[in-house]
Amino acid sequence: MNSSITSVKLVLLGEAAVGKSSIVLRFVSNDFTENKEPTIGAAFLTQRVNIGDETVKFEIWDTAGQERFASLAPMYYRNAQAALVVYDVTKPQSFIKARHWVKELHEQASKGIIIALVGNKIDVLESGEERKVAREEAEKLAEEENLLYFETSAKTGENVNEVFLAIGEKIPLKKAEDQANQQHGLRITDDQRIDLASSTNGPVKASGCNC
Amino acid sequence: MNMKEEMKALHTPPITNTKFDLSQSIRESYRVQQASPTEDLQDTGSPASGSNVELTKEEIVQEVNAIEDLPPELSKLIDVFINDLKQPKYVKPLNILQLSSLFQSFYTKFDRSSFNYLVNAPSTSQPTFLSARETLSSGLSGIFARSRSSSGSSFKRDRRSSSLLSTDSNNVTPMLSSEEINRQLKMNELNNLKVERFMELCERDVFQRISRVGTSVPSPSRDERHKRINGRDNFRVSNLFRNSPEYGEYDKMLSEKMQVISKISSDGRIDLVKFLGLHENADLNRFEEIQEVLYDLAYNSVAPSEKVDLLLKVHQSMMYSHEMSNDEFLSLIIYYMVKVCPRDIFLNTEFIRLFRYKKKLVQKELFALTNLEAALVFVEGLTINDFPPELQGKLASSELKLLESPISSKITLPDQSKHDTYANNHNITNGLQEVHHPEVMRSYDSLRTAFDSSLRNIFGKIRSYTPPATLQPVPLPRSSSQFSLENERKACGTPMANNNTMSTSVKKFKDRDFDELTVSEMKEIFEIYQKLVG
Numbered sequence A: 001m002n003s004s005i006t007s008v009k010l011v012l013l014g015e016a017a018v019g020k021s022s023i024v025l026r027f028v029s030n031d032f033t034e035n036k037e038p039t040i041g042a043a044f045l046t047q048r049v050n051i052g053d054e055t056v057k058f059e060i061w062d063t064a065g066q067e068r069f070a071s072l073a074p075m076y077y078r079n080a081q082a083a084l085v086v087y088d089v090t091k092p093q094s095f096i097k098a099r100h101w102v103k104e105l106h107e108q109a110s111k112g113i114i115i116a117l118v119g120n121k122i123d124v125l126e127s128g129e130e131r132k133v134a135r136e137e138a139e140k141l142a143e144e145e146n147l148l149y150f151e152t153s154a155k156t157g158e159n160v161n162e163v164f165l166a167i168g169e170k171i172p173l174k175k176a177e178d179q180a181n182q183q184h185g186l187r188i189t190d191d192q193r194i195d196l197a198s199s200t201n202g203p204v205k206a207s208g209c210n211c
Numbered sequence B: 001m002n003m004k005e006e007m008k009a010l011h012t013p014p015i016t017n018t019k020f021d022l023s024q025s026i027r028e029s030y031r032v033q034q035a036s037p038t039e040d041l042q043d044t045g046s047p048a049s050g051s052n053v054e055l056t057k058e059e060i061v062q063e064v065n066a067i068e069d070l071p072p073e074l075s076k077l078i079d080v081f082i083n084d085l086k087q088p089k090y091v092k093p094l095n096i097l098q099l100s101s102l103f104q105s106f107y108t109k110f111d112r113s114s115f116n117y118l119v120n121a122p123s124t125s126q127p128t129f130l131s132a133r134e135t136l137s138s139g140l141s142g143i144f145a146r147s148r149s150s151s152g153s154s155f156k157r158d159r160r161s162s163s164l165l166s167t168d169s170n171n172v173t174p175m176l177s178s179e180e181i182n183r184q185l186k187m188n189e190l191n192n193l194k195v196e197r198f199m200e201l202c203e204r205d206v207f208q209r210i211s212r213v214g215t216s217v218p219s220p221s222r223d224e225r226h227k228r229i230n231g232r233d234n235f236r237v238s239n240l241f242r243n244s245p246e247y248g249e250y251d252k253m254l255s256e257k258m259q260v261i262s263k264i265s266s267d268g269r270i271d272l273v274k275f276l277g278l279h280e281n282a283d284l285n286r287f288e289e290i291q292e293v294l295y296d297l298a299y300n301s302v303a304p305s306e307k308v309d310l311l312l313k314v315h316q317s318m319m320y321s322h323e324m325s326n327d328e329f330l331s332l333i334i335y336y337m338v339k340v341c342p343r344d345i346f347l348n349t350e351f352i353r354l355f356r357y358k359k360k361l362v363q364k365e366l367f368a369l370t371n372l373e374a375a376l377v378f379v380e381g382l383t384i385n386d387f388p389p390e391l392q393g394k395l396a397s398s399e400l401k402l403l404e405s406p407i408s409s410k411i412t413l414p415d416q417s418k419h420d421t422y423a424n425n426h427n428i429t430n431g432l433q434e435v436h437h438p439e440v441m442r443s444y445d446s447l448r449t450a451f452d453s454s455l456r457n458i459f460g461k462i463r464s465y466t467p468p469a470t471l472q473p474v475p476l477p478r479s480s481s482q483f484s485l486e487n488e489r490k491a492c493g494t495p496m497a498n499n500n501t502m503s504t505s506v507k508k509f510k511d512r513d514f515d516e517l518t519v520s521e522m523k524e525i526f527e528i529y530q531k532l533v534g
Helices: A020-029 A067-077 A091-108 A136-145 A160-170 A173-182 A190-196 A196-200 B004-009 B037-041 B050-054 B057-065 B071-086 B094-121 B127-135 B140-149 B176-214 B222-227 B245-266 B270-274 B287-298 B303-317 B326-340 B345-355 B362-381 B387-393 B397-402 B436-462 B480-492 B500-507 B521-534
Strands: A006-016 A044-051 A052-063 A082-088 A114-122 A149-152
Touching: A006 A020, A006 A067, A006 A091, A006 A160, A020 A044, A020 A082, A020 A114, A020 B057, A044 A160, A044 B362, A052 A160, A052 B004, A052 B127, A052 B362, A067 B362, A082 A091, A082 A160, A091 A136, A091 B436, A114 A160, A149 A160, A160 A190, A160 B326, A190 B387, B050 B436, B057 B176, B071 B176, B094 B176, B094 B345, B176 B303, B222 B436, B245 B270, B245 B345, B245 B362, B245 B397, B270 B326, B287 B303, B287 B326, B287 B345, B303 B326, B303 B345, B303 B362, B303 B387
Parallel strands: A006 A052, A006 A082, A082 A114, A114 A149
Antiparallel strands: A044 A052
């Protein structure tokens, strides 16, 4: 039996067309729950993941990746507990932009925000396209900035679930809850208040998704 | 806590601020509506309606949605709240953030009252359930007891329905069979859904009733009187923002800017679709439908919950694919904002942010609101430099002026986070939660402010008082307090004119901190105060 459900706000950042929404759609599309919560396209999605005795409910906020909207990003990552900074392994410019996002998050986002750096579209490398962002370079950035790092393919699903599981495991769940309380006052979410369904949740799936 | 006590708890402390415009205060007195007999007969979710526990989840949802009016007991709380807002203590009008804070506080109390109403009211139709509930003495009823006894202590509100699963009830639950537990769970689910429904109705009713009595329109123009034929027209979001004129100014400038961009787009001076980089699949054929929803949001809705539902509807209407990312949503919202230019849209956005029950303004609702806010921030920040250079030569000087600089560089709005009393009054320490209830803190702060200002007045009087040297005293009718003061002077053998002596008795409090004062000392200060003002 899961003792509690903790909501985690996760924001997606990255240049336009690097596959941000494809990654979350892949993450969520493995879920065939009947009572799926309504979403706003792929711009706002939720997904539950069981981690040990805890259930983490990711609230995934997409941001517009166009450069002209970059200044609006703080409105979206305000109070976020986690961020996915996505770049395209075949587009060096997208990696430069990812660096900027990481810097900005460290400077302006909530303290202790968990950041995962994600190099997407590794499937195209197998079809002969040239890699333009070296894995070592990204790993170095991740190490320097204390980031989680993954290379994924939203198309094949490779490593997608792993990104979210790693974030879920790294988030101090109780603290996340306290933080939310501090930031929103006494916010008692629906989940925290009446998640009766959690007591009837089945065992954790192999993927870790409580679908 | 019974209903009467809860009503008392709903009274809000006065706020002292000298910056308000007195002419804008709410002047009409609000008449408490008498519940009609028919209201009493309506099925408004009678407490613990036992037969419901056998319903399926869908039936429960259906039943809850069928509740169209608040029970009279809860409805009265809204009357009390509005009545309280209109008390003379608010003769200095509240600014929008203070008003929002009062509403949020009211919502929290109403939420708790709704829950108490559902679980505490006697029910004769569910003896089995009641007996089962009694066996959970340290679980559920423990919570109820806390709820009842802790007036104004919503900060300790435990998770509803969670007691069955909590460790609290471990030593007493064996009395319950699994069937009883299931029934209890269903009952909790039903109650929670009902509370949520009550909260929706509360938001609706509180603003509908405000719309009936008006906010603060001292001398309505003929046009406005004409509009009042329809009750809904009586309520304009902008009225709430009257005492925070910077919001109105910001809204006005934003509307002007949107209209200019709309104009230069409609006469072909810029290609808005290209400028915003709308996705090639974007479906712009639903313009009229979306325009109508936006108009409803801005003009034809009253409650924040209604407005937020309409905002979600805007998002749904814009959606041409379930895989739409926010790259597409945000561009589209900006596009429709500029094309439709709904009046007061900024004020409506702020209204939702400030007056939607904070506990419900989460997840999807919060995201949709953030999208709208982001769209407006984008528009307010647009300057001539953001457009193609060739546009500059095609603009009239008035248009150019509006696109000169961002609105935020001209008007600074107050930082809402600094007014978040919940956050400010919450001290959560490691592991051990030392929570100061916001209401208690607020009341305490108000009391302290009032008291401090009284003290300041006292000390101010003493310091500034100089006995008239040449003027002869004029005999005036004496009040009892004056006699009493004189008697005291005689008893002490000290003349009133001796300022130093009087101040000596008061001076002992000069360097004292309010927090350190004992009740007897406070009483002493109060007596001095009474003498001075008498």
